[in-house]
Amino acid sequence: MVSRTELLVSESAMTVFSVHHKTTYRYKRPIRPGLHQLLFRPRDSFDQRLLDCHLKVVPEPAEVRWIHDVFGNCLTLVDFGLKCELLEFETFIRLEHTPENAPDFRIEDYARSHPFSYSEDESPDLAAYIRRHHPQDIGVEEWLEKFLRKDTGRPTGQLLMTLNEAIAEGFSYKRRISSGTQLPGETLRNQQGTCRDFALLMMEAARALGFAARFVTGYVYVPTRDGPIRLGGGSTHAWCQIYVPGSGWVEFDPTNGIVGNRDLIRIGVARTPGQAIPLSGSYWGDAEDELGMEVEVNVKTDGDSTAWAAVAG
Template identity: 25%
Template sequence: MKLEIFHQTIYTYKESVEDSVNEIRLTPRTDSRQSCVKHLLTIAPDTELFSYQDYFGNVAHAFTVNKPHRELVIKSHSLVVTHETDQNVYNLLPLKKEKEIIKSEPFQNTFAEYLNGTSYTFITEEIKKYAATLPDVESSGSVYQLLRDISETIYSSFIYDPNATHVHTTVEETVKLRRGVCQDFAHLMSAVCRIKGIPSRYISGYHFIGDLQGGHADYNQASHAWVEAYVPGIGWVGFDPTNNGLIDWRYVKVGHGRDYRDIVPVKGIYKGTAKQTLSVEVDVKVVKDE
């Protein structure tokens, strides 16, 4: 499927600011399930963009606006073709072999950064207690099925509430509140996976919801977040605990990291007033070939 994505971020300042230094991650990745065929970034005031790949292989851009300005506008326009790839989920390894792999030292060393807690997914006793209430690999019968069970449990037992949390909410706070948004649920699923010995990474991207009604779909969010977890014998598999689904043609991945901090879409610093307003608009639509 071909998806067109417009993402606009506008910072408006009460007074003129200057020396604005920024880093953005808005370029969709190209991998086995999607191809970014077009991506255009425009910045106002006009400035030079520098692009590079970060540690996780995400495309990042940096720019500086030195002259005084009252408004900063960042526009991203992407065209992405998504593919329905067979993740070969029915060709699983025997449970005994899966357990041997995830407990092995080479496996744990390879995926160490996706097995440890972070500032968002810090593993506390409360999180361990919560994880203990969820299925384990023995009761689920396989790593893949365990991941589906974890995703479904979070979906069914937490309330989607965009007013309950903020961008810095940790998984311990989410468990106490029993509500949150896609970022919170992705962090929570990642934490639970890591406790159970399954590498998990946080995904930032977009979700086409133009023809969906009901559920936890957020029609006003700037972007979407979900999880990729590593299944022995298969590789990285995507799960969306916010909408209780696997990742299909509707999802466009921008980047991955250990948590939100690794792949913030737009971040920066500037010199001047602290009084500012932020406006974010996103439009994702299907493009029909003529």
Template identity: 30%
Template sequence: MIEIEIRYEATYQYEDTASFSPHLVRLLPRNGFAVRTDRSKITTNEGTDVQYRQDIFDNLVAYCFYPKELDHLTYKLELDLRLEEKNPFHFLLASHALNVPFTYSPEEASVLSAYITPRQPLGPIPAALDRPPKEIPTVDWLVGLNSWLHENIEYERRDEGEAYPPEQTLALMKGSCRDYAVLAVEVLRHHGLAARLVSGFSWEEELPEEDRRAENALHAWVETYLPGAGWVGIDPTNGIFCGHHFIATAVGLTPAHIAPVHGHYYGKKTINSTLTTNLSIRRK
């Protein structure tokens, strides 16, 4: 087992005081065989009522209720985790999913229908992202798709703002990790594969500094459901499949479902704000 500690802090500073809606905080790991939580602690502004729940996607969520007006919101996270080393290709596909295109069984399709249905238009797509002209091994096709996105979409750091629609990312040929993820998930759905968005932490200690794209920030990637393998993580930002270095905190159908912090302020005027973050992930 690998023991790591995560320390994360985010502060939203507002130009004026305001009342706030309940805020949903999705920063707690989705535990599984590869990720085990030894200790977790979320703190926010003094006097806040924090309630812990599981949402419709089985994400662990902290609901924060703010009783008074504030000019800033602060979230601090402390995590001590144990990770089981994971080979992302250690699976066997069911016979009906060995090649793309493939069709889910009726039972699979019934359960996965919400994840198969496209949510946003793609518009014209490059030939490399279109349906292959003939059957091709599923894993080979996914590796190629993931590599093409990594190699052809220029990465840009953008900590705030909504994810670009897939059409915009393809038009600009650049984007942040959440733009890569939204584009990838819609391409997969376009081809009839069940896909969902994921947010969380990417532990990049073993990467050269120039290749670190999630340093000091949260990360977004994709999972697709492959019969026989289950939900398989794919990171188009880095062009790799997801092993034990990826620690998911939320999954969902749309970017709003996986936002690390979700809420709003009440008021009749616009109150500008700035976000500052600090993230440390290190081996114990």
């Protein structure tokens, strides 16, 4: 007898994705690189299974080691012993990816209508994700009032999808070379931002409504040859997860209006955007020694000949 679970898996179209990511730093004169941290290796899960993973670093590192951070993400720590004028990190991952049947996610009876309270068993572990991280941004509440009526119950799934769509349809995506994430209030004032900005805005809006939310960093597949254009391609991508009783952590990509994991390759999760930076590090030298950074990201499916996309900084 074939179980219902087996039927659901067989009906889902599994895809094999490969991601080639190269980051290059150039300097006027030799500098000494300090410790660098990479977040590029995805964790195996029921919806994605890692098949292959490689890292190439120039110059040759003095030490490479792997650890798990407080969220269970796999971090790569790279240290150097030589000076250099060029610093390059090249990563490759290949994985099986199974899209979920979203937005048809299940919700426990007690949480079908908002507002609701998480169960006593889950509340202590979700508390840090429910707490507002930018409570001074009162603009978030004002924005929510535009399409949510106070003291009125609403289906939980519909509410979350409304938030996701409101950002996807009401804000303009604009790539920003500088690092960091805009405060939610700044994104609301500008009516534009990057994928990281939109993810943080949705997280803070969801937290203002009592939901647990966390930040996700990864990649988005851009199926330009056979489907709608996805924003955020050509570099790393960011979105968020909301904890829904009965379905667990559900993916919401407010940049593209995606609900569920379709076309999204999850690398790491964190409580704040600053805890999920794909590559960070330092060097000994003068600030004016830095000539710039180049990022090349290629996300493709098996048999796809998608070209490299370059971002110069």
